[in-house]
Amino acid sequence: xxxxxxxxxxxxxxxxxxxxxxxxxxxxxxxxxxxxxxxxxxxxxxxxxxxxxxxxxxxxxxxxxxxxxxxxxxxxxxxxxxxxxxxxxxxxxxxxxxxxxxxxxxxxxxxxxxxxxxxxxxxxxxxxxxxxxxxxxxxxxxxxxxxxxxxxxxxxxxxxxxxxxxxxxxxxxxxxxxxxxxxxxxxxxxxxxxxxxxxxxxxxxxxxxxxxxxxxxxxxxxxxxxxxxxxxxxxxxxxxxxxxxxxxxxxxxxxxxxxxxxxxxxxxxxxxxxxxxxxxxxxxxxxxx
Amino acid sequence: xxxxxxxxxxxxxxxxxxxxxxxxxxxxxxxxxxxxxxxxxxxxxxxxxxxxxxxxxxxxxxxxxxxxxxxxxxxxxxxxxxxxxxxxxxxxxxxxxxxxxxxxxxxxxxxxxxxxxxxxxxxxxxxxxxxxxxxxxxxxxxxxxxxxxxxxxxxxxxxxxxxxxxxxxxxxxxxxxxxxxxxxxxxxxxxxxxxxxxxxxxxxxxxxxxxxxxxxxxxxxxxxxxxxxxxxxxxxxxxxxxxxxxxxxxxxxxxxxxxxxxxxxxxxxxxxxxxxxxxxxxxxxxxxxxxxxxxxxxxxxxxxxxxxxxxxxxxxxxxxxxxxxxxxxxxxxxxxxxxxxxxxxxxxxxxxxxxxxxxxxxxxxxxxxxxxxxxxxxxxxxxxxxxxxxxxxxxxxxxxxxxxxxxxxxxxxxxxxxxxxxxxxxxxxxxxxxxxxxxxxxxxxxxxxxxxxxxxxxxxxxxxxxxxxxxxxxxxxxxxxxxxxxxxxxxxxxxxxxxxxxxxxxxxxxxxxxxxxxxxxxxxxxxxxx
Numbered sequence: 001x002x003x004x005x006x007x008x009x010x011x012x013x014x015x016x017x018x019x020x021x022x023x024x025x026x027x028x029x030x031x032x033x034x035x036x037x038x039x040x041x042x043x044x045x046x047x048x049x050x051x052x053x054x055x056x057x058x059x060x061x062x063x064x065x066x067x068x069x070x071x072x073x074x075x076x077x078x079x080x081x082x083x084x085x086x087x088x089x090x091x092x093x094x095x096x097x098x099x100x101x102x103x104x105x106x107x108x109x110x111x112x113x114x115x116x117x118x119x120x121x122x123x124x125x126x127x128x129x130x131x132x133x134x135x136x137x138x139x140x141x142x143x144x145x146x147x148x149x150x151x152x153x154x155x156x157x158x159x160x161x162x163x164x165x166x167x168x169x170x171x172x173x174x175x176x177x178x179x180x181x182x183x184x185x186x187x188x189x190x191x192x193x194x195x196x197x198x199x200x201x202x203x204x205x206x207x208x209x210x211x212x213x214x215x216x217x218x219x220x221x222x223x224x225x226x227x228x229x230x231x232x233x234x235x236x237x238x239x240x241x242x243x244x245x246x247x248x249x250x251x252x253x254x255x256x257x258x259x260x261x262x263x264x265x266x267x268x269x270x271x272x273x274x275x276x277x278x279x280x281x282x283x284x285x286x287x288x289x
Numbered sequence: 290x291x292x293x294x295x296x297x298x299x300x301x302x303x304x305x306x307x308x309x310x311x312x313x314x315x316x317x318x319x320x321x322x323x324x325x326x327x328x329x330x331x332x333x334x335x336x337x338x339x340x341x342x343x344x345x346x347x348x349x350x351x352x353x354x355x356x357x358x359x360x361x362x363x364x365x366x367x368x369x370x371x372x373x374x375x376x377x378x379x380x381x382x383x384x385x386x387x388x389x390x391x392x393x394x395x396x397x398x399x400x401x402x403x404x405x406x407x408x409x410x411x412x413x414x415x416x417x418x419x420x421x422x423x424x425x426x427x428x429x430x431x432x433x434x435x436x437x438x439x440x441x442x443x444x445x446x447x448x449x450x451x452x453x454x455x456x457x458x459x460x461x462x463x464x465x466x467x468x469x470x471x472x473x474x475x476x477x478x479x480x481x482x483x484x485x486x487x488x489x490x491x492x493x494x495x496x497x498x499x500x501x502x503x504x505x506x507x508x509x510x511x512x513x514x515x516x517x518x519x520x521x522x523x524x525x526x527x528x529x530x531x532x533x534x535x536x537x538x539x540x541x542x543x544x545x546x547x548x549x550x551x552x553x554x555x556x557x558x559x560x561x562x563x564x565x566x567x568x569x570x571x572x573x574x575x576x577x578x579x580x581x582x583x584x585x586x587x588x589x590x591x592x593x594x595x596x597x598x599x600x601x602x603x604x605x606x607x608x609x610x611x612x613x614x615x616x617x618x619x620x621x622x623x624x625x626x627x628x629x630x631x632x633x634x635x636x637x638x639x640x641x642x643x644x645x646x647x648x649x650x651x652x653x654x655x656x657x658x659x660x661x662x663x664x665x666x667x668x669x670x671x672x673x674x675x676x677x678x679x680x681x682x683x684x685x686x687x688x689x690x691x692x693x694x695x696x697x698x699x700x701x702x703x704x705x706x707x708x709x710x711x712x713x714x715x716x717x718x719x720x721x722x723x724x725x726x727x728x729x730x731x732x733x734x735x736x737x738x739x740x741x742x743x744x745x746x747x748x749x750x751x752x753x754x755x756x757x758x759x760x761x762x763x764x765x766x767x768x769x770x771x772x773x774x775x776x777x778x779x780x781x782x783x784x785x786x787x788x789x790x791x792x793x794x795x796x797x798x799x800x801x802x803x804x805x806x807x808x809x810x811x812x813x814x815x816x817x818x819x
Contacts, residue, residue, distance in 0.1 A: 003647060004581055007640060014588055026595065028623075030602040051514040074517060076608040158474045162499045164815045166524025166605055171474050173594070176587035190472035206444065207425055207498045208477060211469045237518050242433050242442045243502040262524070264604060 015180045019139040019273070023266040025092060030075045032093040032259075035068060037108045037124045040087035042117045046079035052230065052237050055079055062112045063122065070096055070104040071233040071247075074261035097258040097271030099278060101249070104233070104259060139184075142273040145280040146185045150196065154186045154276060157195035157219070161212045161251075162205035162244065167229040167262040171199065179265040186272065192218040197275060198225045202232035203244045204251050216252050222282040224255040224275045228268065233257045255279075298341050298368060298375070306333060317540060319372050319689065320753050325379045328388040330364055333377060334395070343368045343375070344683075345391070345670070347764050348398045349779040350405040352436045354383050360411055362388055363779075365753065365764065372689050374753055381411050390416040397670025397786060408434040408504075423497050423818075426452045433505055440505045454493050457483030462490065465800065469498045473804075476814035480803075487799040492792045496817050503819035507778035508770075512538055512612065512746060515775065519765075520607050523782055523816035528554075528561045528606040529758035530780070530816075533765040536691060537754035537778075538612045541769050542746045547738040550614025551693040556627070556730050557597075557606050557615075558692060559723040562759035564593045566716040566723075567638065569811050573713050574645060576805035577654040585641050589634060596630040599623060614740030628731055635724045642717055655710035659794040659806030663705055671790045673761015673783045675810045678715045679707035679790075685757035697729045707794075709809040719759075746773055760784065760813065782816030 016024070043066045047055045054072035058065050080088045098104060106126055111119040146154050160168055174181040175188065189195050192215045204212060216225070227248040230236035235246030248254055255278045258271035302310060302323070309332075311324045325333075337343035346365040353361050360381040367374055381388045390413035392399045400422050402413040407423040410432035421428070427449035432438060457464055462485050469477035479495035503522060507515055519534035520527040532554055539546060546554075571586025594604040600623055601609040609615055619627070645651055661671065663680030672683055684701040686694040702718035704711040748771045756763045761783030770776040787810060795806050 004644060007585065007644060008581065011585070011588070026599040026602075028600070028602045029598050030608065049513065051510075051517040074607075075603075076517060077602065078608075159470055160474075160476050160499070160814075162501050162815075163476070164521040164524040165476055165813060166521065166527065166607075168474050168476065169524055169605065173587070173591065175474075176591050177584050178588060178591045188474060192470075203501055205499055205501050206428075206447070207500060208469065211477065211498070215470050231521075237514075237521055238501045238503070238506065241440045241502040241506065242431070242438075242444055243500050261607070262605065 014177050015183065016178055018179075018266050019270065023094070025094075025264070025266075027092070029092055029094075029264075030077045031091050032070065032096055033073065033075075033077070033079055034089050034091050034093075035106065035108075036087040036089070037121055039085060040083070040108075040118060041085045042083075043110075044116070045082040045084070046088055049078040049082045051076060051078070052234075052239075059112065059116070062119075064110045064112050064118065066108045066110065068106040069234065070259050071101060071257060072230055072236065073259060074230050074237060094260070094264055094267040095270045096260070097256055097267065097274050099256050099274065101233070101254075101257055104257065138270070138273050138277070142276040143184055145276050150185075150279075154184070154197060154279075155189040155195045156186060156197045156199050156272070157189055157192045157215065158199045158201075159212055159215050160201050161208040161232075161248065162203050162238075163201035163229065163231060167201040167232070170262045170265055170268060171201075171228070173265045174268055179269065181269060181272075184273070192216070193220065195219050196223060196279060197272070198223065198252070199228060199272070200225060200232055200248045200252070201228045202248050203235045203238045203246050204248055206243050206245060209245060209251055212251055222279060224279045224282070225252050226256045226258060226271055226275050227254045228258050228260075228271075229263055230259065230261045233259060236261065298337065298343070301340065302333070302337075305336065309333070316751060319374060320540075321373060321375050322751070323375060323377045325377060328362065328379045328381045330362075330377055330379050331389055331391065334364065334366070334391060337366060337368075341368050345395055345398060346374070346762070347779075347781045348391070348401045348405070349766065349781070350381070350409045350411060350434075351768065351777050352409060352434065355436060359383055360386075360409060362405065362411075363766065365766075367688070374689070374755075376753065386410060387412045387414050389414050392416050392418075395670070396668060396789065399789070400785060408432060410435065421452075423500065425497065426450050433502065440502060440509055452495060454481045457491055459485065461485055469495075478814050482800055482803070484800050487801065488797055489795050489800055489803065492795050494788055494792060496788065496814060499815045499818040501819070504778055504780060507775050509774070511773045512775065513773075515778070516611060517607075522780055522819060523784075523813040524605060525565050526561065526758045526760065526763070526782070526813065526816065528557050528610060529756050529763055530765075530782075531607075531610040532558060532692070533754050533756040533763045534778075535610050535612045536756070537752045537765045537767045538746060538769075540754060541750040541752035541767060542744065544613055544741060544743060546614045547736070547741060548693065549618070549735040549737070549739045552730050552733050552735060553615045553619070553739060554610065555693040555697075556727060557601065557609065558756070559726050559730075560593060560597060560600075561606055563634070563720055563723050564590050564597070565759040565811075566720050567593070567641075569808065570641070570645070570713055570716055572808050572811070573655070573709065573805060574651060576808050577651055579645070579648055579651045582641065582645050582648070582651075585637075585644065589637055589641065592630060593634060596626060599626050611740065613743045616740065618737070618739045624731070631724060631727050631731070638720060638724075652710065655713065655805070656708055658709045658802055659798055659809060661707040661790050661794040663707060665793050666707065666790065669789045669793065670786050672786050673758075674712055674715050674719075675787050675790050676761065677701065677703050678711040680705045683762065685755045685762050689755050691754075691756060693730065693733070696733070697726045699726050709805055712809040749776075758783065760811070760816075761787065780819055782813055782819075784812035784814070784817040787812050788817065
């Protein structure tokens with residue numbers, strides 16, 4: 001017993017203070033690839049190497065439409081390596097969660113040169129990636145919501161609807177002493193009947209579709225659904241096939257999407273806090289209605 | 290070329306089965322193919338097992354109707370003391386679609402033969418329990434790994450019968466269904482316990498809930514993209530499966546990875562082992578109520594995944610391995626971080642283990658809990674941690690050296706007791722051995738090159754690749770195709786062998802101990818289901 005106490009005291013507090021303080025992450029971490037559309041001379045090499053088709057293009061006549069979908073991205077960094085023009089850069093950004101799937105998609109249109117490189121940028125549709133960047137206040141707000149409305153606790157039920165287990169490892173890490181999600185009054189519960197939030201990893205397999213639906217139906221209203229990782233958002237590298245339905249939103253209404261392969265614990269926390277806001281809205285509407 | 294042991298075996302085979310064996314071909318010096326004229330492998334496996342103590346590593350099928358007019362079953366065998374794999378190719382006629390089952394004598398291939406039934410529509414004649422396993426009972430009759438089945442096929446809503454579990458009768462006997470959605474943050478699978486009071490009489494498993502067409506998908510993706518699919522076979526073994534896959538391609542295309550690439554792979558394979566073992570040690574402690582040990586263990590794991598990120602840009606070591614080596618070298622700062630992290634981990638790990646060792650109540654709960662007897666482990670073909678705790682002395686790193694393992698000496702811990710405590714002990718010993726391997730590998734003077742350029746991959750080459758993942762023996766077998774793609778990719782995660790061990794080990798234990806017994810094996814559902 002004494003040894004246990006001694007070890008605890010000598011270890012001290014290891015919990016990080018994210019999001020009140022910025023996350024301390026390695027400079028090697030591969031976060032969101034950013035695209036300098038003005039500078040980008042050729043999207044073909046990046047599209048060619050992208051393992052999940054997160055970068056795709058379609059040429060019609062002398063114009064090219066390039067679509068970048070962060071919902072498919074597995075953050076491998078091949079696009080930056082393949083693009084010799086330095087227009088694709090790997091950043092450290094990981095707070096990519098959003099309540100609108102469309103926010104994860106960028107579209108650019110180019111005129112083409114004779115050699116199929118980009119002539120000029122005709123139009124770029126920069127959606128609201130990072131629309132919800134004010135994480136610090138997000139954390140504060142979530143804490144208040146949980147305190148006031150949810151009686152100091154938010155209960156999450158996690159369902160693996162077909163994942164490789166990578167996302168689960170990071171979700172489990174949220175419970176370790178370093179990330180310690182319970183400091184927000186958030187806890188993972190064993191039954192969907194106790195849960196306010198359903199955290200789902202994908203891709204949803206044919207064999208898990210029914211179990212996922214039943215779990216969702218077992219939850220009391222109001223409830224929110226969060227789709228985790230490239231596979232949960234879009235099917236990821238597995239996509240849709242005879243055994244995989246693909247994205248979670250094919251089966252359930254999804255409130256928040258958290259990109260990553262897998263999303264790091266801070267990215268998960270960011271998405272969960274975002275979803276708390278959605279839950280608060282829904283509670284409010286329920287009461288008003 | 291051939292090692293002594295194996296050549297004696299071939300000589301004997303040639304003499305005894307002259308009529309049966311059509312040809313012998315050495316694709317590589319450690320990978321020998323034997324072609325049979327008919328599908329009946331039973332006399333050969335019986336003879337090799339009896340006379341030479343050969344072990345059947347895995348069984349899988351391939352649809353070769355378009356080129357050779359038949360299906361083939363492949364039986365991979367190994368013999369103690371030889372680094373060679375013997376791969377017997379047995380044709381299965383496209384009109385009869387039948388092959389003789391080995392499961393009655395060799396329960397280790399029970400699921401693997403049924404997987405061939407479900408995915409290829411070949412019938413394992415004489416199988417003691419030929420029911421569906423890899424496709425659930427409610428699926429229509431489709432054979433997704435046949436070449437004429439397009440991966441994009443959209444199947445209509447399933448209307449078939451649901452799986453009927455075997456009933457258990459008797460006074461006070463209850464059946465407790467658990468899953469596929471479990472109480473914790475873990476993967477899905479169904480457990481059906483028959484209990485008499487608290488003790489478990491009989492456990493039935495239903496897996497393949499996360500079947501997502503992985504092997505079929507390997508036939509569609511270009512090889513450089515398929516590396517990422519390999520990393521997603523089982524998330525906690527991303528680097529091991531990624532390496533097994535890249536090694537298979539390298540073997541098929543005769544690509545020689547530079548030494549530095551091999552050493553970096555070795556280091557990362559050992560880091561993956563350490564991360565998972567320390568997490569499991571903590572989880573086992575949690576499951577018997579010693580949560581403070583888990584707090585330290587999960588903190589230690591976090592420091593190691595932070596190191597992973599510094600070394601590879603990914604906490605799960607993803608996006609690092611590639612065909613031809615590794616994608617990035619390390620600078621002085623990274624090597625420094627590696628050394629510091631490993632040394633500080635080594636110290637802290639000893640603290641953690643002494644906390645657990647001192648806890649009598651923990652030891653009391655773990656000893657003689659979930660016993661898997663050595664004879665059972667051998668019969669069921671259990672590999673990896675679960676095998677070594679029950680006397681099965683196998684380790685691919687030692688038996689079929691790959692990466693840079695032949696450069697470093699290490700001990701393979703083997704115990705006979707087969708309980709949860711010893712499965713934890715195997716992990717403790719292996720972490721210590723891994724630290725030893727890391728210290729040697731970090732000190733290895735390395736040249737600059739960590740990767741070689743990859744030529745176009747020649748078509749129609751076969752290759753077997755094996756890696757000792759932290760869970761155990763991982764096998765990838767490939768046949769290359771045109772256009773930088775594969776015609777077939779067989780994945781065998783150690784979990785596929787090991788689920789029957791859980792069934793065996795829980796018998797007679799109380800249902801409340803199921804979580805800790807299950808955790809002490811910690812098998813991958815996704816690796817099993819693919």
